[in-house]
Amino acid sequence: MVTPRRFTLTQYLIEQRRRFPGASGDFNALLLDLALACKAIARSVAFGELGGVLGNPAAEVSTAVNVQGEQQKKLDVISNDYFTQMTEWGGQLAGMASEEMDEPYQIPATLQRGKYLLVFDPLDGSSNIDVNVTVGSIFSVLRAPQEVIDSGRDVVEADFLQPGCQQLAAGYALYGPTTMLILTVGNGVAGFTLDPNLGQFMLTHPDIRVPEDTQEFAINASNARFWEAPVKRYVDECLAGKTGPRGKDFNMRWIASMVAEAHRILMRGGIFMYPRDTKDLAKPGRLRLLYEANPVGFIMEQAGARVSTGREPLLNVQPTALHQRIGLIFGSKNEVERIERYHAEPAKAVDTHHPLFGERSLFREEVAL
Ligand SMILES: O=P(O)(O)OC[C@H]1O[C@](O)(COP(=O)(O)O)[C@@H](O)[C@@H]1O
Numbered sequence: 020m021v022t023p024r025r026f027t028l029t030q031y032l033i034e035q036r037r038r039f040p041g042a043s044g045d046f047n048a049l050l051l052d053l054a055l056a057c058k059a060i061a062r063s064v065a066f067g068e069l070g071g072v073l074g075n076p077a078a079e080v081s082t083a084v085n086v087q088g089e090q091q092k093k094l095d096v097i098s099n100d101y102f103t104q105m106t107e108w109g110g111q112l113a114g115m116a117s118e119e120m121d122e123p124y125q126i127p128a129t130l131q132r133g134k135y136l137l138v139f140d141p142l143d144g145s146s147n148i149d150v151n152v153t154v155g156s157i158f159s160v161l162r163a164p165q166e167v168i169d170s171g172r173d174v175v176e177a178d179f180l181q182p183g184c185q186q187l188a189a190g191y192a193l194y195g196p197t198t199m200l201i202l203t204v205g206n207g208v209a210g211f212t213l214d215p216n217l218g219q220f221m222l223t224h225p226d227i228r229v230p231e232d233t234q235e236f237a238i239n240a241s242n243a244r245f246w247e248a249p250v251k252r253y254v255d256e257c258l259a260g261k262t263g264p265r266g267k268d269f270n271m272r273w274i275a276s277m278v279a280e281a282h283r284i285l286m287r288g289g290i291f292m293y294p295r296d297t298k299d300l301a302k303p304g305r306l307r308l309l310y311e312a313n314p315v316g317f318i319m320e321q322a323g324a325r326v327s328t329g330r331e332p333l334l335n336v337q338p339t340a341l342h343q344r345i346g347l348i349f350g351s352k353n354e355v356e357r358i359e360r361y362h363a364e365p366a367k368a369v370d371t372h373h374p375l376f377g378e379r380s381l382f383r384e385e386v387a388l
């Protein structure tokens with residue numbers, strides 16, 4: 020019996036590169052360095068740095084607070100260091116930006132600078148670390164402006180402010196029961212599983228497609244009182260199940276690791292919402308556009324899913340700041356389109372007699388919309 024051929028990540032990238040006969044190999048080299056960073060982070064997440072980080076809540080918190088005002092976990096900082104250290108030396112990058120760094124990261128002048136920009140969330144869902152729930156890393160590769168490439172100058176915030184449709188590659192690693200790497204280079208989505216014996220990401224999910232329909236949604240329901248009317252309406256209808264306007268029951272999930280929710284949706288469909296809300300008017304959403312929403316959005320679209328702010332396709336949004344937040348809705352196409360339709364329709368008064376919004380309701384509606 021012949022064992023079926025299994026491709027490594029390297030072999031997959033060589034195959035993809037055949038589409039671009041003039042390619043220098045820089046792009047693939049960068050993606051392999053990123054994969055190496057993810058392997059190193061997987062090890063740190065699994066075992067704890069020097070065995071001392073996990074299972075010891077005091078050790079998990081660093082003293083620093085990031086630009087988002089969030090307390091950094093030690094593993095946030097360690098993961099950020101892996102990303103910068105594994106990718107800065109190869110000569111492919113003009114600069115980087117990360118959730119954990121206030122300003123763009125400069126490739127040291129002693130090293131060669133290249134033509135790509137890297138943006139990343141080194142550890143997504145890090146509030147889950149101390150309870151041993153799946154976390155991940157998210158990254159996006161953009162082309163640096165030509166003038167940056169030609170001059171080799173330091174990068175500035177404006178260089179990174181490119182809409183998601185201009186991404187060249189996006190991926191995430193998932194540190195779950197197995198470590199996986201999900202990648203798009205603009206030609207569909209492929210999933211790789213880390214073989215711990217070989218230390219290699221092996222191609223296990225060659226062409227991931229998200230089903231167009233679903234009966235599963237994910238949203239943080241504790242924010243219900245801050246949601247806008249179209250989102251309230253959608254969730255209301257899902258919860259009403261068979262007896263409601265949708266005529267079918269829905270299931271709900273919330274992990275609080277966007278990367279883990281994205282993975283579930285890639286594997287079996289579903290819809291994820293962290294919509295714009297009124298919780299904090301200075302923050303028009305929870306998730307960060309450049310290094311959370313856009314890369315996951317690119318992956319989703321390449322897998323046939325739909326990605327939106329509710330009001331417009333997410334990948335068309337012109338960023339205005341490095342750490343900008345955005346309302347994000349993605350997943351099974353027909354459900355996302357439905358929510359977009361709800362946003363486009365004139366505002367409807369919420370039915371306060373509905374069990375969800377009534378006096379003794381699950382989500383009490385206090386503001387007439
Ligand atoms: O606590 P909440 O509101 O459920 O937030 C969960 C969201 O926050 C995030 O964890 C933010 O990511 P970070 O851990 O990188 O800050 C998302 O992955 C997730 O969807």
Ligand SMILES: [Mg+2]
Nearest residue numbers: 140143144311
């Ligand atoms: Mg995150």
Ligand SMILES: [Mg+2]
Nearest residue numbers: 118140142143
């Ligand atoms: Mg993070």
